[in-house]
Amino acid sequence: MVKNTNEKASPKNELSALGLGYIMMAxxxxxxxxxxxxxxKSGGGYKWTLVGLLTGLFFGLYEAWKVAVGANVPxxxxxxx
Amino acid sequence: xKEPFALDQFVIHHxxxxxxxxxxxxxxxxLPGFLTIQKLMVLIGAALMLIVFCGxxxxxDRVPKGLTNFLEGIILHIxxxxxxxxIGEEDGRRLVPFFCTLFxxxxxxxxxxxxxxxxxxxxxxVFMTGALAFLILxxxxxxxxxxxxxxKYFTMFAPAGVPKFILIFIMxxxxxxxxxxxxxxxxxxxxxxxxxxxIIILSILGLLIVFGWLAALPAILxxxxxxxxxxxxxxxxxxxxxxxxxxxxxxxxxxxx
Numbered sequence: 012m013v014k015n016t017n018e019k020a021s022p023k024n025e026l027s028a029l030g031l032g033y034i035m036m037a038x039x040x041x042x043x044x045x046x047x048x049x050x051x052k053s054g055g056g057y058k059w060t061l062v063g064l065l066t067g068l069f070f071g072l073y074e075a076w077k078v079a080v081g082a083n084v085p086x087x088x089x090x091x092x
Numbered sequence: 093x094k095e096p097f098a099l100d101q102f103v104i105h106h107x108x109x110x111x112x113x114x115x116x117x118x119x120x121x122x123l124p125g126f127l128t129i130q131k132l133m134v135l136i137g138a139a140l141m142l143i144v145f146c147g148x149x150x151x152x153d154r155v156p157k158g159l160t161n162f163l164e165g166i167i168l169h170i171x172x173x174x175x176x177x178x179i180g181e182e183d184g185r186r187l188v189p190f191f192c193t194l195f196x197x198x199x200x201x202x203x204x205x206x207x208x209x210x211x212x213x214x215x216x217x218v219f220m221t222g223a224l225a226f227l228i229l230x231x232x233x234x235x236x237x238x239x240x241x242x243x244k245y246f247t248m249f250a251p252a253g254v255p256k257f258i259l260i261f262i263m264x265x266x267x268x269x270x271x272x273x274x275x276x277x278x279x280x281x282x283x284x285x286x287x288x289x290x291i292i293i294l295s296i297l298g299l300l301i302v303f304g305w306l307a308a309l310p311a312i313l314x315x316x317x318x319x320x321x322x323x324x325x326x327x328x329x330x331x332x333x334x335x336x337x338x339x340x341x342x343x344x345x346x347x348x349x
Contacts, residue, residue, distance in 0.1 A: 037277035
């Protein structure tokens with residue numbers, strides 16, 4: 012007999028993925044600007060700008076990972092939020 | 093000798109704020125020192141909100157008609173499908189007026205920028221969108237602390253099931269994500285979309301000056317198409333700003349652990 016699990020990830024979690032692209036962009040811009048400021052303070056170069064951009068990228072990927080993990084968690088249909 | 097036309101200067105001159113308002117057929121209107129075009133548009137937007145919701149919106153009608161019916165549909169959607177759904181009944185009902193104001197304020201400002209006599213829009217200014225995002229930040233921080241208490245607020249940033257030695261790295265990430273990245277994303281999204289939209293319209297119109305009468309019809313049709321697209325973008329960005337604000341605040345007020 013086939014079991015109807017009726018498992019479905021919460022739509023709320025999927026909807027929060029709407030902002031993922033801009034969250035990644037915002038993180039890269041904010042940390043990139045911080046890195047650029049650090050470079051200017053330390054007398055030039057691009058080291059801290061690159062560190063900032065990579066940090067922002069890491070934040071964006073971390074947010075995407077959280078949404079992906081949340082989307083794979085089956086929700087109890089009998090449980091009301 | 094006449095200076096060659098610089099399209100980039102034309103675009104930047106019109107998109108940035110100033111207290112010199114170039115009106116069609118009326119010349120240049122010099123605004124007072126404390127006022128600029130974008131500040132004036134914010135005041136006009138606020139006045140429009142008061143006129144529409146305090147004057148035209150008939151909340152005592154038993155059967156809403158016309159504008160009241162239209163606005164009520166939007167307000168009910170924001171209240172039932174967004175705020176109460178994501179934030180909960182008790183807190184949601186208290187916050188519904190704030191989110192309705194936020195949505196309609198951004199919508200009115202976005203639409204004001206599409207009226208041709210206004211060369212720019214307040215939401216194409218990063219400080220304006222930053223101020224709106226700051227309001228959301230207040231809810232994400234002070235609102236969360238007021239609701240849960242300081243200790244429980246910070247324990248919310250520790251995801252369940254994570255080993256304690258990893259929490260040392262995860263908790264700062266979560267705190268920075270909530271306090272810096274999410275409001276930053278709201279600010280940059282609205283600013284970038286409105287700024288880019290107006291740059292596109294101004295660039296297409298500037299081609300009319302660069303190429304002369306040959307580009308008249310394509311430039312006007314292009315600017316018309318871009319303006320129609322901007323109507324959709326303006327509505328969508330107001331909705332997305334409000335929607336994601338509700339989602340982010342809901343994640344603080346009703347953490348899913």
